[in-house]
Amino acid sequence: MTRELATGEVPGAFDDASAGYDLLVGLNPGYHRALRRSARALRLPAAGARVLDLGCGTGASTAALLSVAPDADIVAVDASAGMLARARAKPWPRNVSFVHSRAEDLAEAGVEGPFDAVFAAYLVRNLPDPDPTLRAVRGLLRPGGRVVVHEYSVADSPVRAAIWTAVCWSVVIPSGWLVTRDRSLYTYLWRSVLRFDGVGALRDRLRRNGFNGVRSETATGWQRGIVHTFVGCAGEGTTDGGS
Numbered sequence: 001m002t003r004e005l006a007t008g009e010v011p012g013a014f015d016d017a018s019a020g021y022d023l024l025v026g027l028n029p030g031y032h033r034a035l036r037r038s039a040r041a042l043r044l045p046a047a048g049a050r051v052l053d054l055g056c057g058t059g060a061s062t063a064a065l066l067s068v069a070p071d072a073d074i075v076a077v078d079a080s081a082g083m084l085a086r087a088r089a090k091p092w093p094r095n096v097s098f099v100h101s102r103a104e105d106l107a108e109a110g111v112e113g114p115f116d117a118v119f120a121a122y123l124v125r126n127l128p129d130p131d132p133t134l135r136a137v138r139g140l141l142r143p144g145g146r147v148v149v150h151e152y153s154v155a156d157s158p159v160r161a162a163i164w165t166a167v168c169w170s171v172v173i174p175s176g177w178l179v180t181r182d183r184s185l186y187t188y189l190w191r192s193v194l195r196f197d198g199v200g201a202l203r204d205r206l207r208r209n210g211f212n213g214v215r216s217e218t219a220t221g222w223q224r225g226i227v228h229t230f231v232g233c234a235g236e237g238t239t240d241g242g243s
Contacts, residue, residue: 014057014080020179021058021083027175034219035064035121038150038229041217042117047071049116052140054103055079055123059087061150062096065119075111077101103133106140113140121150125196134209141234147211149230155198160225164193167222199228206232 014021025031039061044051049072056062056076065074073095078084079102088098101109103123118137124130137147154161168190176186197205199216206214211232219227 014083014185019082019086020176021086022060024172024175024179025060027171030219030221030223032060032064034223034227035061035150036067037219038121038148039064039068039119041148041229041231042068042119042146044069044072044117049073050114051075052111052115052118052137053077054118054120054137055126056087056098057083057122059090059092061119061121062087062092064121066093066096071095075099075115077103077106077109077111079103103127104136106136111140114142114145115140116142116145118145118147119150120147122152124149124151124202125192130205131209134206134211138210138234143235145234147206147232147234149202149206149232151196151202151228151230152193152226153197153199153202153228154193154226155196156200157225161194163222164226165190202228202230206230210234 042051044065046069049069051065051069051072051074053062053065053074053076056078057080059076062074062076065072070093075097076087077099078087079100081100084098084100099109099111101111103120104127118141120137124134127133141147152164154164168186173183173186173190177183203214203216211234213233214231216228216230218224219229
């Protein structure tokens, strides 16, 4: 029986899985396309923006940001030393820098605002308590700056939750075991998504932590109704909307 990871153990589990992580996500149809779609929701100018990539992993989200804003000043942060080492080993332009820090400890790591935008891909679900971190993110944004949370959310749909479970146990967990000989991170992924906020609850979480104009949309392909883009604005925003 696979031991269940505690939330505080997740960065260490990502350290252990980092060597095979890019291979595994590369096998996921639409993974990088969905990240680029979420990055476009930040509406970044091609140059002149300062962007925080919070939970950058091995750099897939960083690459997505560069695809839409190649000259933006990007500060990429991750709590896993192993994942960050993989990211740093890749070729990056000078406008990208990396910082090893938990999302909860940005000030201690010297990460200071203001930022024009914050991108958080597959991060919020893994935080021990998302609310303080979301409030801190709100404080790092310029007035009118945007946050985009790119995240799994299936709690509102039993059908999507069932599809997620089927994909995990037929593809994700077996593939993770083949690459790492350890199922714990991938069974944690499966369970954490099932337990996480529904789409409406995550929109409400963003609102109560100071974001306006909150809206969301879902990914395409097999990830429809499973992976979502959540957008919020620091300061006055547009009318709230749904998926």
